[in-house]
Amino acid sequence: MLIEPSHSDSKKTKASQDSKVKRVLKLLLKVIASILIVILLFIATVFTVNQVSSHSEQKRLEHYGQQVSVDGKRMNVFMQGEGKETIVILPGFGTASPALDFKPLISELSPYYKVVVVEPFGYGLSEQTDKERSSANITHEIHSALQSLGIKRYTLMAHSISGLYSLDYVNRYADEVQAFIGLDHSVPSLSEQKVEASDIEPIKWFRNLGFARVQLKLTDDPYEGLSYDDDTREQLNILIRKNMYNNTQLNEAVSMYSNFHAAKQLTWPSDLPVLFFVQKNHPVVKEWVAEHEKQMTNAKQGEMVLLEAGHYLYRSHPKEIAEKIKEFTEKIATD
Known part of the structure; x- marks a missing residue:
């Protein structure tokens, strides 16, 4: 015979369950x-x-170079060497301090050339800008800096994304550029992924809260084991933390896709001597070497040097690159 629980017992059980839940x-x-x-x-x-x-x-932070006025803002330019010929160096995207980053290569080149490193807005010791980071604006700013220093005839040397800006540059100022030297530079046919303005907002929060510093703590020092003295490495690391994810560079990332698209309409002038230093085995892009070779199709005087190196090949192979540049410029002078 089953005995059903009384109403009072049910209430007690329910109250106990409710108490446990609470x-x-x-x-x-x-x-x-x-x-x-x-x-x-x-x-x-x-x-x-x-x-x-x-x-x-x-x-x-130790200051270097000199400040010039460009569009009402200060742009930093570093110069070393007293050679008759001038080489102007432009950095890859996000380079914290172009003047210090290229130091090993500058040391190899400066006994023979006047080496000029332009630090675009948002880079090195230059100020930031809200102006759109289109290739046209960037090349105009670089050209204005050179003009203000009286530099009117030079070889343009560019790393990574600055190779894309250089395409625009040499077509605008063809009468000034004697030759182009690419350091594993970007090519229009291998575009970066599109970045929307909304994509960079979380990065700004990440930066403003200080997590970029944490990120750097968890990554390897890119200058470890290379020919940079301790003081230079310290200054580079200070400027990495200062400039990482700044607004100007983030805006440049947003403009990058359209800059690649615009550059597809451009080619190197056929009478412009070009020298490309390219990493032999790109870790991701199989067409890297082939697409650089295509850029030389119309060049009357073009040469490509393949290096067993990474993207920042000027850090690891400064002496080899400088020697080849010297040979290249001497050949141009005699032709």
């Missing part, structure tokens, strides 16, 4: 609140450490 919920809320507090404390710590460290680093 205790569990209360415990969960405490755990969630504790986790949120820990996260907020971590974010606050990262933010504070970044602010204090950035302030300290600015005091240790």
Whole structure:
């Protein structure tokens, strides 16, 4: 014979269950609140450490080069060497300090050439700008800096994305550029992925909260084991933390896709001597060498040097590159 529980017993059971649920919920809320507090404390710590460290680093930052006025803002230009011929160097995307980054190559070239390193807006010690980062604007700014320094005849040497800007540059100022030297430079046929303006907003939050510094702590030093002295490496690391993900460079990333598209209409002038240094085995793009070869199709005087190196081949092979440049420019002079 089954005995059904009384109504009062059911109420007690339900009340007990409700009490357990409430205790569990209360415990969960405490755990969630504790986790949120820990996260907020971590974010606050990262933010504070970044602010204090950035302030300290600015005091240790050593200035170099000279500032020139371009469109009402200050652009930094570094020059070394007293040679009769001038080589103007343009950096790849995001290079924290072009003048210091190219230091090993500059040291190899400066005994024979006047070497000029232009630090575009948002790079090195140059100011930032809100102006659109189109190839036309960037080349205009670089040209204005050179004009203000009285530099009117030169060889243009560009790394990575600056190779794309150089295509625009040599077609605008063909009477000034004697030759072009590419350092594993970008080609229009191998475009970067499109970046929307909305894509960079989370990156700004990431930067502003100080997490870019954490990111750098977790990555290898790109200058480890290379021919950079300790003082230069320290200054480079200060400028990496100063310029990483700044607004000017993020805007450049947004403009990059359209800059690649615009460059597809351009070619190197047939009478412009060109010398390409290209990594022999690109880790991702199989067509890397072939597409650079296509760029030389119309060049009357063109040469490509394949190096067993990574994208920043001028860091690892400065002497080899400088020797080839000297041979190349001497050949141009005698032709």
